[in-house]
Amino acid sequence: MPNARMVSLVALSLIVGQLIIRGWLVATGNFYWDDLVLVARASSNPILSWEYLGHGHDGHFMPAAFLLAGVATWLAPLNWVLPALMLVVLQAIASVAVWRMVRTIAPRARVGALVALAFYLFSPMTVPAFAWWAAGLNTLPMQAAMAWIVADAVRLARGDVDDARRRLVWIRSTVVFVIALAFFEKSLFILPVALVAAVLANGGVRATMPTLRAARELWISLTVTAALWVGVYFLTTDPTSGEHSVAQTARLVWRSVTDAIVPSLVGGPWEWERWTPSPPTGFPQMWMIVGGWLVLAGVTWWAIARRRGGAVIVGCAVLYAVAAQIPVMWNRSSPQTAIELAQHMRYLPDTALVFTIALALLCAAPSRIADVGGRHVRTSDGETGQGEEKSALPAFASVVGALVVVSALVSLVSFSSSWRDNPTGDYLETATAALHDAAAQGPDGLTLLDQSVPLEILQPFVYPDNQVSRIFGRVAPRPDFGVATDRLFVLDTAGNLVPGGVTQRRIIYAGSGTCRTPEVAGPTRLRLDGPLFSWPWTIALSYCATRDGEIEIALEDGEAVRAPVRAGLGSVYVRIGGGGDHVDLRPLTPGLRLHTGAGRVGEAAEARFAGG
Incomplete structure (x- = not known):
């Protein structure tokens, strides 16, 4: 049985390993789709203006994400190094916060705590949103904030915080909540997740009222903040715009469960395919879907048979996994939406984190007592942690967890190969160099007319953010963009500056x-x-x-x-x-x-x- 120091070292090694792998993933990636929309807006608006920060983007209200994107564009326009570093730093913050949360929920669990952490660190559910800068700016702060607030809520509910520090804890968590909301409105889910986690960590459903009283300042503060933010959100965005279908929503949610969430429980999918300009789509083999359901069934059986309150914990995690998909799938449920959208998996990082919370809660839950040979014997002991020494389960869980991690790494390598099949990076690099060369012609150099970037980079429905004057607006040196010129040059589909003409409409x-x-x-x-x-x-x-x-x-x-x-x-x-x-x-x-x-x-x- 590893001691506490060894557990901490293993956890640190897992986090460092994850960051190295994620660093390699983003180093081999580049800008994609919404990334360029953020760049275009940051290049055509003052980055501290409300017109920029308060812009409703595709149903999202995300001023903090816009601010980070604006700073990156201002410091190093169209240089992927800075966005990549941002993603790795945000992931590091989230991973450390998750380990803090796991140790808070299950302070005496050792192997179980490491299994829960490893599940979060390497789950395929967290990969696609991480690699995509625009998505990572949304979801990574949410993950870090959810982990942090859940830990604080559990500490307050258990009475682990003395009176002198209570105010600091709930104010700090409220500030973290506001920051997360400023990155992603889906962070509203943090409040119910933290409440349910605190109740379950404090003894189960019967501890609801004591939990509410023990952390009442936190719940009041988070509820008021959430209510105010909902008002601001509906004033600045129109999430109900577009066509929607209940039937299509149901199909998308079910596909997300069966072909994304369930196979991820065994480290799938291993096959990712891409049709530019769409992001990679995961296609799990049938054995992964069956294996995922078997893993879920096995964990459910163990939770119900060996852990008091295990059924409620598993039920809450499954309920979140399904319910959290409904709003986003409803927003994408037009009849023209391909069902494979649910297999992109970029909407699932918070689900992976909720499953991690559930694993930690199961490790911390008191064990059931079995009657063996006329005497009572503990199969495990959540309060003392000594049960792990008396059972082969930790060793079995470690082996299974290691196999799932290896499977998840295979999935990540496959995803990376598909993600690199992206013409955006080469186009931006070539075009930036061509604009630099054109600017070197001197004060009497070219004046460029605006044009759309190629369809495989951005499509016309994001106009005017698909215009080269906006995407390359902060690139320097470059020729001026104007409305008239006597020499027409355009950027070709590869980004080269070539003689232009006008089609005959x-x-x-x-x-x-x-x-x-x-x-x-x-x-x-x-x-x-x-x-x-x-x-x-x-x-x-x-x-x-x-x-x-x-x-x-x-x-x-x-x-x-x-x-x-x-x-x-x-x-x-x-x-x-x-x-x-x-x-x-x-x-x-x-x-x-x-x-x-x-x-x-x-x-x-x-x-x-x-x-x-």
Whole structure:
């Protein structure tokens, strides 16, 4: 039987091992999807403004996560090193907090405490959200806060805190709760989890009222904080927007249970597949699903047969695993949502932590008394910890736990291989270098028009955060982004800066004059060969100008923009919003006259695809 010092050293070794593995995982990763949305917003807004911090992002209210993302973007724009370090540091804080919680709940359990810790540290349920920066900024602070507050709640409920420190403990936990909420609104679940954990650690359901009284300041403070935060959340976000389906929610929740939570109990899945731009999807083998159910059944039997209150502990953990999936799956339950969304597993880190709490509670629960040969014999002793010496169960649990950890590492390696199949990192690196090179041309260098990043990087429904001017807004040095240029260059799908052209959505008819007799001396309407719907378009217009100057150009229902022209033959490319069936043109410089040739309205693209 290991002593307390050895247990602490093993726990420290497990945490360090986890951080090394997680460090390797993020070192081989890069930005992905919502990461770039955070970068785009941090690059186009002051990072301390409410417009940035209070933005409702995809149903989330997360000002603290926005703040960290903004600081990282400000210090090292599009440099993955800083986000990777953030994730490892946040994981270290969470892992230490979990070990503190396990030792608080089960102070005399040794092998059982290490098994509970190892389950949290290496569970596949915690991997996908960790590797994804935007998701990690949400869930890692929640995990750390949940572990910390559960530990404090158990200490207060048991009376382990003297009167001189009670105020410090509940105020500290309230501050931690507020911080967690500022990262992720799902941290509201911390309150019921902490309450149930404190009740079960204090003797079970019959100890509910004593637990409420023993930690009343904490419960009042957390409840008031949660109520206020709910009000703020619904004022700043619209979580009910979009299509929703009860049937689809039920299918997603069930798939999450059977193909994500259950196989993770044996370290699965081992197979991860990815179809860019989606994140990796886990596909467990049937034996993993069956094995997971068998593990759950075995733990349930042991809890009921050997631990007083074990059925309630297991029941609460299972209830959380299912109930916690309902809000997020409801939010994703449109008829178009693929059922495989539930197998991405990025919504499960808090479930892994609740299972860890349940394991610690089972280790701490008093054992049942068995009658053997006319005398009472303890199968184990939760109060003294000596029962672990009298049973082969700890050794068996250690072997099974080690096998599950090995299986989980196989899953992590497979996930990492799939996660690396991501074009974003190469695109950002190439594009940043191309922008640096373009800026080196000097003060008369290029002016770039805005454009969307490739579809495999970000898709149009996140507009305008898929625009290069926002994603690369804090990169320096780089050319200026403007609304008009006489030399059109674009970033290709690999991130290289190449000559651009304009696709032919509509044709602008040539003017009736000539270069000798220019027809545009005042406000003029240029006809299109058909109507346009309102959208950010790019106009390519050839002209002859009598002198250098400036023109104003607008689509029928859009705002006018200014563009420079040069004497003689030339072309101008203008990024403009609006629609309609004509283009309005007006010289602004006195004495400027123009003849306009044929032009195009469409999307900026590589010249080889745009036809010039």
